[in-house]
Amino acid sequence: MDTENIIIINGLKCSFSKNETILETALRNGIKIPSLCYLSNTVSTGKCKICLVEIEGEDELVLSCQTVSQHGMVVKTDTPRIAAARRARLEELISSGHHNCLVQEMDINSWTDFQRDAMAPDIHRTLCPAYGECRLQDLAIQYRARPVKAAKITAPPVEDVNPFIVRDFSRCILCGRCVKACNEVQVNRVINFNESESKVITKDDLPLKDSNCVFCGECVQVCPVGALVSKRDFEIHTKPNTTKKIRTTCSYCGVGCQIYIHVKDNQIVKVTGVDNFGPNRGSLCVKGRFGFDFVQHPARLTTPLIRKGKKLKEATWDEAIDYIANKLGYLKDKYGPDSIGVLTSARITNEENYLAQKFARAVIGTNNIDHCARL
Amino acid sequence: MAGLAAAFGSGAMTNPISDIEKADVILVIGSNTTENHPVLSTYVKRAVTKKGAKLIVADPRKIDLTQFATHWLRHTLGTDVALINGMMNVIIEENLYDKDYVESRTEGFKELKEMVKTYSPEHVEDITGVPAKQLVEAARLYAGAKAGSILYAMGITQHITGTDNVKSLANLAMLCGNIGIEGGGVNPLRGQNNVQGACDMGGLPNVYSGYQKVDDPAVRERMIKAWSLKDLPDRPGIPVTEMMELAYDGKMKAMYIIGENPMLSDPDLSHVKKSLKNLDLLVVQDIFLTETAQLADVVLPSASFAEKDGTFTNTERRVQRVRKAVSSPGDAKDDWKIICNLADKMGYPMKYGNPRDIFREISEVTPSYSGITYERIEHEGIYWPCPTKDHPGTPVLHKEQFSRGLGLFHAVEYLPPAELPDKKYPLFLTTGRVLYQYHTGTMTMKSDGLNQLAPECFVEISKKDAEVYHIEDNDMLKIISRRGKIKARAKISERAKQGMVFIPFHYVRAAANKLTNTALDPVAKIPEYKVCAIKIEKAA
Numbered sequence: 051m052d053t054e055n056i057i058i059i060n061g062l063k064c065s066f067s068k069n070e071t072i073l074e075t076a077l078r079n080g081i082k083i084p085s086l087c088y089l090s091n092t093v094s095t096g097k098c099k100i101c102l103v104e105i106e107g108e109d110e111l112v113l114s115c116q117t118v119s120q121h122g123m124v125v126k127t128d129t130p131r132i133a134a135a136r137r138a139r140l141e142e143l144i145s146s147g148h149h150n151c152l153v154q155e156m157d158i159n160s161w162t163d164f165q166r167d168a169m170a171p172d173i174h175r176t177l178c179p180a181y182g183e184c185r186l187q188d189l190a191i192q193y194r195a196r197p198v199k200a201a202k203i204t205a206p207p208v209e210d211v212n213p214f215i216v217r218d219f220s221r222c223i224l225c226g227r228c229v230k231a232c233n234e235v236q237v238n239r240v241i242n243f244n245e246s247e248s249k250v251i252t253k254d255d256l257p258l259k260d261s262n263c264v265f266c267g268e269c270v271q272v273c274p275v276g277a278l279v280s281k282r283d284f285e286i287h288t289k290p291n292t293t294k295k296i297r298t299t300c301s302y303c304g305v306g307c308q309i310y311i312h313v314k315d316n317q318i319v320k321v322t323g324v325d326n327f328g329p330n331r332g333s334l335c336v337k338g339r340f341g342f343d344f345v346q347h348p349a350r351l352t353t354p355l356i357r358k359g360k361k362l363k364e365a366t367w368d369e370a371i372d373y374i375a376n377k378l379g380y381l382k383d384k385y386g387p388d389s390i391g392v393l394t395s396a397r398i399t400n401e402e403n404y405l406a407q408k409f410a411r412a413v414i415g416t417n418n419i420d421h422c423a424r425l
Numbered sequence: 426m427a428g429l430a431a432a433f434g435s436g437a438m439t440n441p442i443s444d445i446e447k448a449d450v451i452l453v454i455g456s457n458t459t460e461n462h463p464v465l466s467t468y469v470k471r472a473v474t475k476k477g478a479k480l481i482v483a484d485p486r487k488i489d490l491t492q493f494a495t496h497w498l499r500h501t502l503g504t505d506v507a508l509i510n511g512m513m514n515v516i517i518e519e520n521l522y523d524k525d526y527v528e529s530r531t532e533g534f535k536e537l538k539e540m541v542k543t544y545s546p547e548h549v550e551d552i553t554g555v556p557a558k559q560l561v562e563a564a565r566l567y568a569g570a571k572a573g574s575i576l577y578a579m580g581i582t583q584h585i586t587g588t589d590n591v592k593s594l595a596n597l598a599m600l601c602g603n604i605g606i607e608g609g610g611v612n613p614l615r616g617q618n619n620v621q622g623a624c625d626m627g628g629l630p631n632v633y634s635g636y637q638k639v640d641d642p643a644v645r646e647r648m649i650k651a652w653s654l655k656d657l658p659d660r661p662g663i664p665v666t667e668m669m670e671l672a673y674d675g676k677m678k679a680m681y682i683i684g685e686n687p688m689l690s691d692p693d694l695s696h697v698k699k700s701l702k703n704l705d706l707l708v709v710q711d712i713f714l715t716e717t718a719q720l721a722d723v724v725l726p727s728a729s730f731a732e733k734d735g736t737f738t739n740t741e742r743r744v745q746r747v748r749k750a751v752s753s754p755g756d757a758k759d760d761w762k763i764i765c766n767l768a769d770k771m772g773y774p775m776k777y778g779n780p781r782d783i784f785r786e787i788s789e790v791t792p793s794y795s796g797i798t799y800e801r802i803e804h805e806g807i808y809w810p811c812p813t814k815d816h817p818g819t820p821v822l823h824k825e826q827f828s829r830g831l832g833l834f835h836a837v838e839y840l841p842p843a844e845l846p847d848k849k850y851p852l853f854l855t856t857g858r859v860l861y862q863y864h865t866g867t868m869t870m871k872s873d874g875l876n877q878l879a880p881e882c883f884v885e886i887s888k889k890d891a892e893v894y895h896i897e898d899n900d901m902l903k904i905i906s907r908r909g910k911i912k913a914r915a916k917i918s919e920r921a922k923q924g925m926v927f928i929p930f931h932y933v934r935a936a937a938n939k940l941t942n943t944a945l946d947p948v949a950k951i952p953e954y955k956v957c958a959i960k961i962e963k964a965a
């Protein structure tokens with residue numbers, strides 16, 4: 051450890067690299083500092099003001115995302131004073147908009163998971179669609195923050211005139227994560243704060259569908275509250291803890307982004323990017339994030355079909371496999387194995403591709419195996 | 426990918442995607458990255474905006490990435506080899522190339538040097554339309570990079586000179602010592618999600634898994650033993666394009682097509698239809714009743730990616746897990762199970778309990794996958810080659826030496842496309858994709874949302890051409906080539922270059938591949954989708 055690069059956080063010696071903020075040093079050393087606006091690999095905005103810490107010898111609390119680590123600093127991230135300040139800030143944020151997730155009315159001390167589940171109504175028009183997945187809600191519960199005043203909602207109504215993203219400005223806490231995601235992560239440069247920093251807007255404040263938004267949904271993924279939600283999520287409101295997340299690989303282009311498929315009762319409700327792992331580190335494009343309808347589309351083939359004259363007729367697996375095995379066997383005997391060709395696919399797995407070529411070579415006895423993707 | 430294999434000994438992306446952010450100069454050629462590899466394009470854009478890298482875009486269309494480019498070389502369709510030769514001419518003339526590297530790690534430099542002599546920037550300007558001054562600047566920029574990365578896609582490969590195009594890019598990269606270093610490389614971006622895997626697994630007529638040659642007796646012996654057989658065919662098979670030809674002539678009797686839709690993806694569709702109809706047996710295994718499946722004698726319903734376990738290998742050679750999230754509809758089955766059932770029935774039992782068992786066999790018979798197991802890639806994929814269980818994988822290829830030993834320069838001359846505009850068919854046509862659709866649309870067109878954003882086919886045409894033909898935005902046009910005609914609406918756009926139109930190939934009702942040329946690259950057998958000659962008329 052370079053002795054010139056040590057700061058002490060909560061009694062722990064931590065090394066830091068040049069120009070790293072206290073927040074980043076802490077995170078890298080496994081110490082969590084809560085924040086609503088920090089987004090890794092972007093320049094911090096310092097807007098949420100939750101990541102307050104105490105530095106020995108300084109009177110004021112400082113924002114750890116705005117303060118660069120310096121040798122010899124002694125930092126505390128969790129003292130009663132910090133907790134009180136965070137709670138005050140959280141109360142301000144909850145009161146700033148339409149945060150009706152019942153944190154407001156309930157005596158939070160008495161909340162249990164069971165109650166939280168029971169409190170989530172099936173119709174969410176009145177309840178925030180991010181219920182149970184909201185960072186603000188989580189922190190409000192953790193810090194026992196209550197609204198200080200009734201929210202004055204002046205934001206424009208919900209924008210949902212595009213196929214994928216619902217923007218509800220009344221729940222926006224102006225953290226700026228979406229702005230960072232759009233400009234610094236995806237570099238699509240579509241949204242930004244307006245001049246008074248009171249709203250996140252596209253150029254000329256047009257709806258997303260009339261802007262140059264490419265619907266990558268990065269902004270939705272990073273929004274800590276319910277101000278940006280995917281439309282499907284908005285429509286099928288799911289109670290927290292009733293969906294499972296399965297990690298897999300996107301099936302569209304060759305980038306092979308890592309995705310979570312969120313499933314409820316065997317229905318895909320949404321897809322999100324897997325943070326922190328390559329190749330995509332949480333990012334996705336419109337196809338990977340929103341283009342999953344084909345999987346459970348009614349036009350999916352559900353039974354084998356065999357041609358009878360002009361028509362394809364439903365058949366059982368046994369019938370279909372028998373038919374193919376007989377016919378292939380016959381053609382192979384009559385015209386030789388090289389009269390048969392197999393096309394495998396860029397859509398199926400490695401295991402399946404391996405078996406397809408093994409089938410062509412070992413079972414049919416031909417090297418006539420190819421795939422169309424070279425096309 | 427034959428061009429890269431010839432130059433380096435391996436045909437895959439030489440560097441990982443994350444390396445793009447480590448490059449100080451990036452050359453993107455023949456890739457509309459933001460639409461075709463959107464997440465990968467974010468690496469390019471961040472390299473420019475956050476890391477200060479310089480971007481050179483070579484593309485006839487004004488693609489979105491040009492907004493980020495220091496130099497945008499707007500060359501005429503199909504003149505890539507001339508362009509690259511021109512850059513090398515400058516680099517060699519001005520002594521900007523990496524002499525140590527060329528001397529110690531490559532062969533064939535003399536021939537290359539001799540050949541590019543004729544490609545002076547002025548001569549190249551005549552061929553490509555790129556101003557000589559701009560070419561010189563771009564060449565200097567690339568040559569001056571500590572790490573220069575080249576990214577390319579179908580815009581390079583889908584030409585009769587596709588293999589030559591790739592060899593030229595390999596030449597350029599080696600000339601400047603950019604292969605085998607972090608942030609450098611020649612990187613083909615694979616269009617479909619598991620093309621890399623399909624090739625790795627031996628879904629090719631000449632190789633088993635891991636690119637082991639079928640006509641190498643030692644390899645064949647090994648496979649015969651591994652698969653407990655008496656014999657295996659020793660001659661390479663034929664590629665898909667030739668299969669179609671033979672089917673057309675009645676010499677191919679049966680085809681078993683898994684998860685592909687050549688009825689929309691092939692060049693010259695009416696020809697394909699006749700070929701497929703000519704077969705005694707056509708089996709199609711897919712998740713939808715595609716245009717191809719509609720012609721089949723037997724259709725087998727398979728599981729989608731979200732319904733099965735297994736692995737995909739992405740464009741950067743990273744083997745990643747696929748996991749079952751939902752169950753398949755009706756009687757649809759995993760493709761591997763269907764193949765096993767059929768093999769069983771035909772007297773060659775294939776008994777696997779699950780994909781993991783199959784993967785074990787893959788690692789046993791495939792040297793480049795030997796060290797990979799499901800356990801090792803549980804959280805993060807591994808880059809092949811990964812020869813042993815404790816090998817970390819290989820993000821950057823050709824570090825100490827090339828797969829073939831020395832890197833080989835190929836002196837390749839510029840050849841014009843097979844079909845050029847003439848009096849009768851005066852315009853260039855190029856085809857490609859749009860962001861919101863994918864390939865033949867079997868997947869994306871099932872999404873109302875995506876359809877809303879990209880509802881129908883269009884002809885992207887320059888303002889100047891629109892004036893010449895008295896076309897207004899949204900006019901319905903007839904687009905006619907020597908092979909067929911389609912109808913689509915005009916989209917007047919500054920993206921299009923004068924004398925050239927662009928049509929996306931996703932749409933059945935206006936299938937661009939009814940127009941394209943079947944002329945093939947003689948080595949890679951890839952058709953020339955990217956250039957043909959057409960004429961346009963206003964539809965009545």
Ligand code: SF4
Nearest residue numbers: 232263264266267269
């Ligand atoms: S969806 Fe993507 S492009 Fe559109 S605003 Fe959000 S981050 Fe920007």
Ligand code: SF4
Nearest residue numbers: 222223225226228273
């Ligand atoms: S929309 Fe969400 S991410 Fe964007 S500023 Fe508002 S709260 Fe933050």
Ligand code: SF4
Nearest residue numbers: 300302303307335338
């Ligand atoms: S999310 Fe988009 S970029 Fe990523 S693999 Fe899927 S299609 Fe490709």
